Amino acid sequence: xxxxxxxxxxxxxxxxxxxxxxxxxxxxxxxxxxxxxxxxxxxxxxxxxxxxxxxxxxxxxxxxxxxxxxxxxxxxxxxxxxxxxxxxxxxxxxxxxxxxxxxxxxxxxxxxxxxxxxxxxxxxxxxxxxxxxxxxxxxxxxxxxxxxxxxxxxxxxxxxxxxxxxxxxxxxxxxxxxxxxxxxxxxxxxxxxxxxxxxxxxxxxxxxxxxxxxxxxxxxxxxxxxxxxxxxxxxxxxxxxxxxxxxxxxxxxxxxxxxxxxxxxxxxxxxxxxxxxx
Numbered sequence: 001x002x003x004x005x006x007x008x009x010x011x012x013x014x015x016x017x018x019x020x021x022x023x024x025x026x027x028x029x030x031x032x033x034x035x036x037x038x039x040x041x042x043x044x045x046x047x048x049x050x051x052x053x054x055x056x057x058x059x060x061x062x063x064x065x066x067x068x069x070x071x072x073x074x075x076x077x078x079x080x081x082x083x084x085x086x087x088x089x090x091x092x093x094x095x096x097x098x099x100x101x102x103x104x105x106x107x108x109x110x111x112x113x114x115x116x117x118x119x120x121x122x123x124x125x126x127x128x129x130x131x132x133x134x135x136x137x138x139x140x141x142x143x144x145x146x147x148x149x150x151x152x153x154x155x156x157x158x159x160x161x162x163x164x165x166x167x168x169x170x171x172x173x174x175x176x177x178x179x180x181x182x183x184x185x186x187x188x189x190x191x192x193x194x195x196x197x198x199x200x201x202x203x204x205x206x207x208x209x210x211x212x213x214x215x216x217x218x219x220x221x222x223x224x225x226x227x228x229x230x231x232x233x234x235x236x237x238x239x240x241x242x243x244x245x246x247x248x249x250x251x252x253x254x255x256x257x258x259x260x261x262x263x264x265x266x267x268x269x270x271x272x273x274x275x276x277x278x
Contacts, residue, residue: 001034005043005054010120014051071195071204072104074237079106079206082230088223090230091116093129093192094204098149100130103204114185114209125149125156128180128190128207135172136194136202142169177224181212189215191223193231198239206231 007015007023020031038044042057079090083106092104099121124130146165159165172178180190192207208223
């Protein structure tokens with residue numbers, strides 16, 4: 001039922017009962033029952049013509065998230081202090097499934113525009129927002145990503161097979177900070193590094209966004225060093241009672257497998273074989 005919310009994307013303003021039936025491959029009665037439950041919870045609102053849009057409960061939850069999310073609370077003061085000192089824009093990113101998104105921004109340099117806005121999801125395979133997270137995922141999640149998103153991984157230059165993929169991510173992980181050159185927005189540099197929970201599991205990334213043309217080598221080296229120290233401070237803040245570190249134990253979901261046509265025994269066998277590899 002909750003996967004109905006996946007139907008809402010940038011190009012979707014409303015969904016209909018027929019959309020739900022096709023998405024879930026369910027009967028009209030089941031689609032109606034699910035839509036009714038989501039409406040009663042405030043997650044959806046019915047409109048004219050049988051359409052459904054996101055409900056006001058979403059706004060209420062977003063306000064609660066902005067005030068109480070432990071990752072945002074741990075990073076907010078750090079982002080403001082570093083951003084003001086260096087006059088540099090920062091993004092705080094989190095992830096779920098196979099997507100990464102900006103959850104907060106501090107943007108003192110308004111001359112720079114980025115397509116990364118709060119709440120907009122992007123794939124896990126491009127940019128300084130995503131790759132530091134990707135490089136620190138556990139092996140079983142990386143195996144699933146390689147099996148389910150092999151074409152995207154090859155397109156991003158991360159490897160033609162599992163061994164290359166694992167080797168490239170190991171190199172990214174060892175570097176500490178990753179620098180992207182126009183991978184998401186042309187003309188912009190991203191300098192990012194990972195943020196870790198008290199259990200040393202990756203929960204997000206902290207990223208400088210700057211103009212490539214206005215960032216000489218010495219400035220870039222400074223930003224690389226400072227993003228690592230800032231992310232380390234955010235990780236330390238997650239240990240403090242003020243950040244309510246117990247809540248950060250609710251980690252993002254595992255990578256999701258895309259729907260496949262019937263008769264995928266070969267793919268399932270490949271997954272089983274790869275899962276046995278060291």
